[in-house]
């Protein structure tokens with residue numbers, strides 16, 4: 323049993339600028355599994371952008387082209403669970419042996435291996451065996467290898483051997499195509515202005531684009547209603563509200579300190595060490611930018627500082643963002659983490 327979902331294929335994966343590289347690398351791998359330099363192929367990107375879909379599509383295509391090859395799709399969680407079970411039942415070697423016999427191994431969401439030293443170790447050995455024997459490995463992750471945490475260095479370096487291809491959020495044109503493709507497959511007609519309204523308002527997640535269409539169809543048929551822009555607005559609003567993360571000053575401090583690999587107490591401490599001061603100033607800056615709290619309230623929540631300190635922090639961050647490229651990257655990274 324390959325665990326592949328035939329509905330996730332290349333034919334219904336809509337191409338756009340945001341996925342072109344990942345899609346063509348996936349097709350190259352599907353045409354010549356183990357026979358390209360894309361080994362492993364690692365597809366990474368945010369939630370709902372098509373990682374699982376592409377991973378299946380590769381497997382489905384290989385099964386079609388090379389029926390004799392053994393292809394296996396498995397989530398990292400399931401792989402971890404199987405490994406733990408094998409240790410418990412004293413069948414660890416069978417587990418390893420099973421995986422070493424596969425021609426094409428697809429492991430989804432490898433970020434779940436983070437912190438799981440035993441599973442990483444066993445996967446390291448399986449990976450080496452497959453790779454040495456010209457077998458294809460396909461991985462997906464929500465992060466690029468450089469941003470993965472608590473994954474052993476030797477495994478990370480293997481992840482970087484082949485190609486890492488990013489799936490980005492689709493641009494407007496691609497969102498329109500995805501919606502039209504979905505409607506076409508469902509045999510549903512929808513006025514253009516409604517499709518455009520949805521594409522304008524749901525930006526960062528293909529699963530949500532599809533979700534809106536599914537809700538629209540369900541609501542309209544249940545209430546015997548037409549597709550109207552009002553209905554689209556109602557449904558889109560629900561999706562947008564449900565996915566917006568509540569940003570609190572506490573949450574900002576957590577995200578910033580994690581990003582700089584320190585704990586919140588350190589971020590709040592009185593130290594004048596440069597990197598800690600910068601982290602603290604960034605937390606203040608984002609608290610000002612992303613919450614409605616006053617400078618005084620921000621100061622009191624971030625290590626008992628006064629409003630002047632917060633104001634100074636905001637100005638400093640603004641200045642550094644203009645002049646310091648590395649610092650600009652911190653701000654961009656953190657903004658993404660805090661708002662996506």
Ligand code: ADP
Nearest residue numbers: 334335336368369370371372373374375528529
């Ligand atoms: P991820 O694994 O990145 O969270 P999925 O692969 O589960 O995302 O994709 C979410 C949904 O969006 C799936 O139903 C998938 O078929 C669909 N999807 C994503 N990208 C595309 C695309 N380019 N064309 C068509 N459907 C897509």
Ligand code: MG
Nearest residue numbers: 373374375430
């Ligand atoms: Mg997925």
